[in-house]
Amino acid sequence: MRVAVPPVVSPGAAPIAGGSLTHAGPQYPGTTMCSAFRTFQGWAALSDMDHDQGVLHIVPIPEALAYLMLRPLLADVAEDDMCGVTVNQVLPASQTWHPLLMWALVGSPDVRAGDSVWWRCDMIHSVAPVENQQGWGSVMYIPAAPWCPRNEQVGTAAGSGRRSGGVAGACRGHRAGDRVR
Template sequence: MDEEIRAYVRTTKQRLRSLQDVTTAFQDVRNHVCRDVDAISKRAASGQSTIPELSYDHIRDGKVSDTLRHDIRQSGAAIIRGVFPRQQAEDWNAELGAYIEDNDYVTKAKEKAGLDSYFSALDAGSPQIFGLYWSKPQVMARQAESMARTKQFLNRLWDVSGPMGQEFNPDQDYAYADRTRRRRPGDTTLGLSPHMDSGSYERWVDPAYQRIYGPVFEGSWQDYDPWKATFRTQTREFSSPSVCSMFRTFQGWTGLTSQGPGDGTLSLIPSARGIAYFLLRALQDDVPEDDLCGATPGRALSADPQWHADILGGLVSIPVVEPGDTVWWHPDLIHSVANAHTGTDFANVIYIGASPKCAKNEAYARRQAVHFMAGKSAPDFAAEDYEVDFKGRATIDDLTELGRRQMGL
């Protein structure tokens, strides 16, 4: 970080420390989080589910129980099975592979190596993520009615009320064009160490984030509600390739292959209020005055064993998911991708999050639509622009009426 940002961090930490006894507050949060982590670890060790699971059919038919909704809110994560038929997902997987091969993506990617540095500070660097946004499988999955209904269900888990009206419209969603992961079996180098997206040092210094986390910073962390949407759409993130400019109620992906423990795929710490530990940890006396436990502008927010060992014990792998299943997690959840893929098949996904209608997301969607029309990389990401001349990429003629609305067209 440059000296100007370091000075701002010092000033911000001094102000936040003046609001409460941060040592006592952190100890209380730490005790709570350690109990959560212990419970998560015990469930995982005994083979019990640590991440709530439900069927898309139950969402479609309005049969999701209040108990299950509560469990999702507590954990901050969900596995929603069967959003797409298995055969559909497998066909998309094959089509996406052909799109990559027919357009000689690998050769072109080598020529542009180094443009995307978002994950460079994490232990294992960038996994086998392809800088593609407009393949037909990605576009078709984003604009599917079943995906829209799934995201509507997830958006409605939030309390959208605010002093100026609804913070966002839970029933309408903009498409956020993200990339795709195709991880080879046997890979041992291309994981992602535990981290959060959607802001790093901003979580302490941005005024909207400070309002979101107000109870944590002001001495009543038990009153913090991870699902209160007020101010969430008003945050400003440090501009950098791969820092998300949209507000996402959930990050997520759709599985194109079977994958689970040992397959080099996703792990989570399923505790929606674990962010309180993270925020208060950076305000303790053993952390340098100009440091926030390593938070760096324009990079993923790393969960470092040096600072966050207490909470990392709760990191658990997702269960086995099948093609067409989807995985979702709250934007404040720590997650990782395992360093070793010891399975026998590719672990392939399309990244699709939930990004509801609000002014912030609409502004981004309109910029994104211009990139879509030209085949350029989505605005949040490094300007690799592979698909400008790719054969078979999706065009405006491939968009349904829903797809056009989601793209701000």
């Protein structure tokens, strides 16, 4: 299972939305990060999908993300081991390093075209692997991003990038037509 994680907060960078938290952006820009502030996100099913055909899976415990991020620092992990973490990839959760999280992982039930599934951005989430695929499943991803100074900057940069044939802001380093996960 691969999971998405919020960006790193860095001292010395510009304040976000007039607050004291700051964000300097990703140290290693890639397709697994998003610069926009999202409060929650969702899927709208464009086709019918059975529960074993790649639907959303989550660990419905917000504190689990802290455990995932701090796991490499625990005493039973070698100093040079990061529990499967790789630069420019989402954080992995595995049975080897995170058995308690795997126990808590739950999947969406069958979804039908028009159904929607919503979750908080700080929830560990993934798309389940599919064996014996039965047709195509299609969903539309829906990020919920409130209007705030941070998102205004990201939107302006992304719009400028698109007009010039590339992508900027939330998806730096990509050209129009690139596959962004």
